[in-house]
Amino acid sequence: MKRFILQRLGLAVITVFLVCVIVFFLTHILPGDVARQYLGRGATEDDLRDFRRLFDLDKPLLTQLFSWINDLIHFDLGQSMQYRGPVSELLGPAIGYSSKLAAVAFLIIVPLSIAGGVLAAVNRGKKIDRAITVGGLSAAVIPEFVWAIILVLLFGVTFEIFPVTAFPGKGDKTVLNQIWHLVLPSISLLLVLFGYIARITRAGVIEALDSDYMRTAVLKGLTRRKAVIKHVLRNALLPTIAVIASQVPYLIGGLIAVEIVFNYPGFGTILKGAVDARDYSVLQAGVVVSSLVIVSFQLIADILFAVLNPRIRQKISE
Amino acid sequence: MNDTTATTIANKSNLERKTIRRERVRLVLRDKTFLIGALILGIWLFITVFGNFLAPHAAGDQDFQFVSKSPSLKFPFGTDSNGRDVFSRVILGTRLIVVMAFSATVLGTVLGTSLGLATGYFKGKFDMIVMRLIEAVSAIPVLIIALLAIAALDGRSPTLTVIVIGFVFTPNIGRTVRAAVLGESELEYVAAARLRTERTRHILFREILPNVLPPIIVEFTVRLGYAIFAIATLSFLGAGVEYGSPNWGSQIAENWGNIYSNVWWPTAFPALAIASLAVSINLISDSLLEIFEL
DSSP states (O other), rough: OHHHHHHHHHHHHHHHHHHHHHHHHHHTTTSHHHHHHHHTTTTHHHHHHHHHHHHHTSSOHHHHHHHHHHHTTTTOOOBBBTTTSBBBHHHHHHHHHHHHHHHHHHHHHHHHHHHHHHHHHHTSSSHHHHHHHHHHHHHHHHHHHHHHHHHIIIIOOOOOOOOSSSSOOHHHHHHEEEHHHHHHHHHHHHHHHHHHHHHHHHHHHHHTTTSSSHHHHHHHHOOOHHHHIIIIIIHHHHHOOOOOOOHHHHHHHHHHHHHHHHHSSSHHHHHHHHHTTTTTHHHHHHHHHHOOOOOOHHHHHHHHHHHHHHHHHHHHHO | HHHHEEEEEEHHHHHHHHHHHHHHHHHHHOOOOOHHHHHHHHHHHHHHHHHEEEHHHTOOOOOTTTTOOOOOOTTTTTTTSSBBBBHHHHHHHHHHHHHHHHHHHHHEEEEEEEHHHHHHOHHHHHHHHHHHHHHHHSOOOOOHEEEEEEEHHTOOOEEEEEEEEHHHHHHHHHHHHHHHHHHHHSSSSHHHHHTOOOOOOHHIIIIIITTTTHHHHHHHHHHHHHHHHHHHHHTTTSSSTTTTSSOOOHHHHHHHHHHHHHTHHHHHHHHHHHHHHHHHEEEEEEEHHHTTOO
């Protein structure tokens, strides 16, 4: 088991390293010079030279790459081109806000999607099953910003049930009020992620329902409901863990548009600002941080999957 | 095994596969989900081609007598805050997103299929290195890597966005194709072709490719839906398309601030357009997925 974890950890480190290399070359090798892109067409040669010196852009590419990665290892995300301050001061609080939103979203998404998947599986082939699978995936292909705007229009403007921004005003910052403001943005994310998670849960539950141990349980005299809760869920939820982890990239990608619609000062809003200002230091750091989060979730899911599944656990220890 | 037996084995399996394929096509054409999706997509494709003749006004036509007017007989979808006809702009905005999404998906499918064929067939070190790179690219959210590349390339250019999205899709498609090829390359007909000393190119494209087409077709439709998703979101964020051009994402970006004063039509109609186009493609891929039992 220890070897398995170390091996996975090693692969994760390699992945993050490769992400750094890809991101670096995307910004530095692609046609277009970073300094000129940032400063615009009006910049003089002197401006360009000063800017390049300030951000080490005059050094050889490989030196730049390795000093950047070296800084990253020491938790130094570099200097923002736009604000001329440390990127970490910009990203830190934003990531805090986004984590709050992501946490509330996950608390809503995971149980609802699993419940949807189970409901579809036990009603396999019936109308409710088709509604959940086809409806869920159809909702998933509509972009988050479209959902967000539709939700604001319906529940914020027309019916005035939920607040139209994700950020409570100065006066009222109780935890409950903050969560209340995050419900509508979370639902936009839910609508996009529900379909995938529900579909995998459904597949897992169906497989478990058809299994020998389920037949044994029913023959033993357990009611269907009891057998489902006791035997099926435990086995069916394993693949769901993997899928939930695989949805983290989509969740992070979705944050950008949702945060902008709901005027929320999170990671996505910062990233969008960096794109508009062509602030490459913030963009690079943002990509690396998001891939770090994604890889960590993947790693946790892999390990959890192995620990919870006796068959894999045994294979590893052999 | 001599030449003739090898060919017989290959032919027999080909014949069986052809029957299966014909049966599947018949099932697809009878599936209600597929037909509804195809009908909606068909309407959008018609609008893509004939949009210029269907739109009552040009995209830039402004009439300051009619600013932010709600839907009426004269303007079925109302007018926006610049006095432009929303109905015409939705129709004229179709072409850009449809053409961009199709081109990006075709590019990604061609690149991904080549990559999947190569890694699945040759295996070994080459496969390992490519897989690590694929893993790394998959650890970056599609939207974020696209935003970064478009920012780096100073892109308001649709062509560039198509190339970026095509490249971003390549690893995903490559992985699907690789998995299918890994299964196929163990089968007898590949061994037979090898014994016939066929060239590798022939084995890859003539023998294996036709047999891994079903997962590629399904992956194509799934990616097409996601291309719509990505292009709409990018243009909403102001990347990848020219500012002010009639396209649904930018239209929503320009107008959604007005929903608070209940001017919902310049936002809601392009939003519905994106939703119906994306859902129609999803219905098609959903039905294919079901019937191909992938």
